[in-house]
Amino acid sequence: TFGATAATGYEIDEHAATQARWEEASKATIKKTTKPCPHCHVPVEKNGGCMHMKCPRPQCRFEWCWNCGLAWNRTCMGDHWFD
Ligand SMILES: [Zn+2]
Numbered sequence: 001t002f003g004a005t006a007a008t009g010y011e012i013d014e015h016a017a018t019q020a021r022w023e024e025a026s027k028a029t030i031k032k033t034t035k036p037c038p039h040c041h042v043p044v045e046k047n048g049g050c051m052h053m054k055c056p057r058p059q060c061r062f063e064w065c066w067n068c069g070l071a072w073n074r075t076c077m078g079d080h081w082f083d
């Protein structure tokens, strides 16, 4: 009979699959909510629906647009400050 062995194997596979899905999901979330600062490349978390990004590093403090990946400017402020 392969009852117990198969069940254990299935559980391990299921666990690994769940873990893999969870890791993929969390990677996707990080990708979606952080972008590297265009100036110093430190990952910066997006603040809600606002496109105006500011680098948290005191040595940098670069302000840029999440949408364009460029320095924050008047066009960004007018066109897509918020989602
Ligand atoms: Zn920076």
Ligand SMILES: [Zn+2]
Pocket: 051, 065, 066, 067, 068, 069, 075, 076, 080
């Ligand atoms: Zn922009």
